[in-house]
Amino acid sequence: MLLPWEYGVRNLARRPVRTALTLVALATVVMLVFVVVGFIRGLEQSLSVSGDEDVVLVYSVNSEENIENSSIEARTPALLTASFDGVVKRFGVTHVSPELYLGTRVKTVNGEGGLGLVRGVKLTTPLVRRSVKLVEGDWPGDGEVIVGRLAATKLGSPDEAMAIGQQLEFEGRSWNISGRFAAGGAAYESEIWCKLEDFQTATKRQDLSLVAMLLSPGSSPAEVELFCKERTDLELRAIRETDYYASLQQHYKPVRVLAWFVVVLVSAAGVFAGLNMMYGAVAGRIREIATLQALGFRRRAILVSLIQEGVLLAAAGSLLSGAIALTMLNGMAVRFTMGAFALRIDSVAIVIGCSVGLLLGVLGALPPALKALQAEVATSLKAV
Template sequence: MIPLTYTIRNLFRKPLQSFQLIVGSSLVVLLVMLAVAINDSMQRTLSHTGSEKNIILLGAGSEESIERSEVTPKVAEIVSSSLSGIKQVINQAAISPEVHFNGMVKCSEDHEAQSLIRGIQHQAFWVHDKVRIIEGSYPRSGEVIIGRLAYQKLGLNKEDLGIGQSIEFNGELLKVVGIFDAIGTVMEAEIWMPLQDLMTFTQRDSLSCVVLAVESSESFDDAEAFVKTRLDLELVALKESDYYQKLSTFYSPIRWMAWISAILISSGAFFGGLNTLYAALAARIREFGTLQAIGFSRKAILFSLFQEGISIGIFASIVSITFGLLFIQGYTFPFSIGVFTLDINNTVSSIGLLVGIILGIIGIIPPAWKSLRPSLPQTLRSS
């Protein structure tokens, strides 16, 4: 067996060449980590937004889009008197009638961007218990509160959208009076305003949905039975968690695009590194012949080359993980209904390390095979 010190010494014998291999491998590992982080973070954000104990009543046929749903305003009152098991807060049912509208918001004379706007009543905070106002106060007519990440969804700097500033929606100037958070959910990028204001601005006489918080997930069966018996209301009942799971499936093409982009770009880096390895090992054919002449088998030499490849892969993984933690961790990606925050967690880091090792093994096989195939006399005569 060739000593490990020989393998390590080879890495530093040509530092520029090793540096090129590590940089190329780091790019491949980083792109894979980025694709994994995008997939994981988007799925986690959508799954955290929905609660097992919240039930959404939507207009029939609008199960995949709250914005297109239409529900008569009297549904909230009917549900309150017809269903048992609804969570009670201060002797009132936790039922939130809401309007969801994806529209353009003007933040300054030359900046306009799309945002999800939610019309709510105070019961919304009983139903969406992850939401809490961290600055300011509850909005009155002509006022809004914004999620703490709404400025990123709108493409603004944080200081450009704060309490006391105004936004324009459908020609109406609305004052920001509060900021709320809902850690790990898409709601952190939304704009909330009084329900009646949003219905007036959008000229709606119907709700988008009615969300109710229940004491236990078993109450969903009662809600399903209710919508099936009240056909006149034209409703469907969905668990909030199921609705956002469907949204996750809807956004799967975005996640696939992340993978496809990562594969296409990393392929170029991989084949570039492969060419470098071919050149590096071709220059060492006589060295391999000498090792065979003094008694080392081809298997021992091949194992030593695998050690070199794995060492380069591990170094590349460490570089990629460090870069990810320093520059990618916490970066937010906007999409149509909100934003999600990238998290370089243990799973992503472990996958990065595994990819680096696999890359080192796969990358060394073709050039090693070509370099070790010649017979001993041929290798010793090689220039």
Template sequence: MLLPWEYGVRNLARRPLRTLLTLIALATVVMLVFVVVGFIRGLERSLAVSGDPDVVLIYSVNAEQNIENSSIAGQTAALLSASLDGTFQRFGTAHVSPELYLGTRVSQGSDAGGFGLVRGVTQTAPLVRRSVRIIAGAWPGPGEVMVGQLAAAKLGVDPATMALGNTVDFEGQSWRIAGHFAADGNTHESELWCNLSEFQTATKRQDLSVVALLLAPDASPAEVQLFCKERTDLELQAVGEKTYYESLQQHYKPVRWLAWFVVLLVSGAGVFAGLNMMYGAVAGRVREIATLQTIGFRRRAILLSVIQEGMLLSATGSLISGVIALALLNGVAVRFTMGAFTLRIDGIAILIGCGVGLSLGVLGALPPAIKALRAPVAESLKAI
């Protein structure tokens, strides 16, 4: 015969302080799990949505996977347009975007600022970077810059400082903020865009970092790669943009594994904290458990009742943490080496967080309950 369901619920209410402390401890552990899993899911999504399968990136063969270190001739874009037949064209305009991309110190007035990512582009950039859309203001003109909606997070400044009409300083020049843009959550949202020729003048460079080329529907990246291999004098390499960001996912794989390891450590710490709390709770109920056995309740029924109490606490803590995570953590921007991205508390994060929380309730209740049930009933009845 099982103990009534209400028995476990009443037991939690009999010790309100201990119950509250246990609930806070469980909710804190689950919240930490939500933070770490949200970080992993946000990083994975940012890289997954970055890259257009129809775009090919052409940059220096010596730069390996770091486009910021790439330097190619300023005439590369015109040369590619003239030499390749697979470039997408519309109304006589080749969809080719020459770009100068680098990391530099971005400040505002006397503010020291932070390390930002700036991309010098031309009017053809939106034709190739099809995910980019202006959400406020306008395309940057002379002396102006367009700011991604995660650029403030990358710089570590208040988003209000990136308001339209404000100025930012980099490369020894002040730039007026003319617009804000979004890019479906990809890495471009961490960047600042300005006019290519002005950016080259400010940096005293006439070269490019990368040329982004939109392929025609019947074209293949192999054509561009073959051209780069044949023109060894140019020292170029070509890679599909989607492939490029997939390689970055492999590059950040150790970071993701480390984050999952942190989840395991946090969960393990939570289990030990739960064991400590539950041992304290069960230690004060030794006579109660012995009395239940004397009345006629089987050990299995008493064990299930103790587990029920742990599950109620852990489920409540997981629910509280889940609501707080969805309300306060989901969409929060965080800085990272590649730029910035947002924490993502999605279905998988909720499943993992609540799963860890419920497992803490079971694993924390089992050992102390088994220890109490194994003690002789006669000795337990004499316990203080």
């Protein structure tokens, strides 16, 4: 026969201070799990939504995955469009975006700032970068820039410093912010965009970093790759944009593996913390446990009741952490080497966090409960 369900619930209420401390400890551990899993899911989401299946990137073969280190000739877009017929062309406008992309020191009006990602673009860029939407202000004119919604996070500056009308300073020039854009969580959201010609003048460069081309239905990136292989003098490589960001997923795989390892370490630390708290809780109830055995309750029933208390506390801690994570952590922007992205507390993060919490409740309660039940009843009844 099992102990009544209400018995375990009342026991938690009898020791409010100890129950509250245990709840806070469990909630803290689960919150750390939510932070790390949210980081992993946010990074994966940012990279997965950045690519476009119909876009091909052409850049220097010597730069490998680092496009900001790429340098190609300014005539490359014209060569590509003249040699390849698979690019989308509407109303006489070819959907090709020549871009100059690099990391540079950016300062805000209050003198703060850091390493920012700046992209020189043309009016045709939104036709190729179809996820980019101007949400406020106007497209940049001469001496102007538009900023992504996470650009302030990338620079470590407050959002007010990136408001329309404010000024940024980079490459020895001052630039007025004319607008803000979003890209559905893509990597572009941490960038600053300006006119290509202005950026080339400011950097004293006439070359490009890459050319992005929107392919028409039925066209294959293999044709662009063949052109790049045939023109060995240009030293170009072509890759589908989704494949490029998939390679970045592999590039950041060690980071993700390390993050999952941190989840395991945090969970293990939580188990030991739970053991410590539960040992203290059970140590003060030795006479109570012996009395229950003297009244005829089997050890299995008492064990189930003690585990029930641990699981109830863990479930409450998981729910508390989950509510805080969804309301405060979800969507919080964080800086990273590739730019910035938002923490993502999705269904996967919720399942992992709550599962870890419930596991802590079981594993934290089981060893001390088994140890208490192994003692002789007569000896335990005399315990102080």
